[in-house]
Amino acid sequence: MIFLGISQKKFSDEQIELASNINIIAYAQSRGYDLKRISNNTYKIPGYGGLLISGDGSKWNWFSQNKGGGIIQFVMEMEGKSWVETVGDLLGISGIELPTIPKVKSVETKGEMQLPKKNETYKHLFAYLIKSRNIETSVVTEFVDKKLIYEDQYKNCVFVGYDLEGKPAYASRRSSRTTGEDFRGDVRNSDKSIPFYYQGEGDTVCVFEAPIDLMSYLSLLKLHGIKNFSHHMISLGGISDKALDGFLKSQSDIEKIVLCLDNDVAGNTACQILNAKYKTNYEIVRHVPKGKDFNEELKNMKNAMIGMAREPPEDYKEFQDFEEEMEME
Structure with missing residues (x-):
């Protein structure tokens, strides 16, 4: 057998794994790429429209080119090298001890989630959601009746997600305080693959970052x-798609996803990532809120309606036509 230099060089599985685990961010910085952090979880390289690198340096996506992958694909794309050349170069780079992606440690088995103890009243929850957040009273009442929300003993609003057996598996808390430090967070041992879920019908799911945005949308x-x-x-409890992925696996009849995430850097970036991930199997549509999120849009609408006999202003009439206007590219 005749070998023609590096093009015929073979690598062991261990060598390939070593090359694959080199951190994309560390590599890009070592090669002089102009990295810009656009959120805690995402970097971009200016000049390459839509090319984003995950905050942990493990993967990248170039949405406008429909390309992505790990470090090997990144080097091949950015530097025009073959797979064999790329792996060889990365193995050489590894000798100067660029950081590699840490191995995922085995996760200890979680205990069962325990819902926070209920308060004897709902008055702080109602005051916060209706007066401070402008959510319609009928929406709040419906969610209370369905045991999707309640007030805990510390006057926090608790938002509950249920598994397929109807058992609480996820919960998040948010302070009902309107002054001072704003407290929010998931209840210990919550399963992030279980969404805060408002059941509908049909083949479409609307996806929000937070329960309050979801409730604001219903109010609108x-x-x-x-x-x-x-x-x-459903609400994701942030911008991770764990809850969406879990929901889609449990709902095989879903064909369309409406992304209703916040209109900010994190929300816009997350919409790009979700579109790239799910567009092969689902129709993706985005409804962009007028403002940062749908609660802000709701507040603005309520303010605009003051003195107008509760008639929506004309510039809000297109709300119901968003699907034709906001299709993802």
Whole structure:
């Protein structure tokens, strides 16, 4: 057998694994790429439209080119090298001790989630959601009746997600305080693959970052007099897609995803990532809020309606037509 230099060089599985584990961010910095952090979880390289690198340096996506992968694919794409050349170069780079992606440690088995103890009243929850957040009273009452929200003994609002057996598996808390430090966070041992879920019908799910955004959206629908809305609605509890992935696995009839994430850097970036990940199997549509999020849009609408006999202003009439206007590219 004749070998023609590096193009025929073979690598062991251990060598390939070593090359694959080199951190993309560390590599890019060592090669002089102009990295810009756009959120805690994402970097970009200016000049390469839509090319984003995950905050842990393990993967990248170039949305406008429909490309992505790990460090090997990154070097091949950015430097025009073959797979064999790339692995050889990365093995050489590893000799100067660029950081590698840490091995995922085995996770200890979680204990069972325990819902926070209920308060004897709901008055702080109602005051916060209705007066401070402007959510419609009928929406708040419905969620209380369905045991999706309640007030805990520390006057926090608790938002509950249930597994397929109807057992509470996820919960998040948010302070009902309107002054001072704002407290929020998931309850210990919550399963992030279980969403805060408002059950609908049909083949469409609307995806929000937070329960309050979801409830604000329902309030906007009511204010606009939209009565034929029946989509499923979930909250991710952030911008991770664990809850969406878990929901889609449990709901095989879903064909369309409406992304209703915040209109900020983190939300816009997350929409790009989710679109790239799910567009092969689902129709993806985005509804961009007028403002940072749908609660801000709701507040602005309520303020605009003061003195107008509760009639929505004309510039809000297009709310129900968003699907035709906001399709993801």
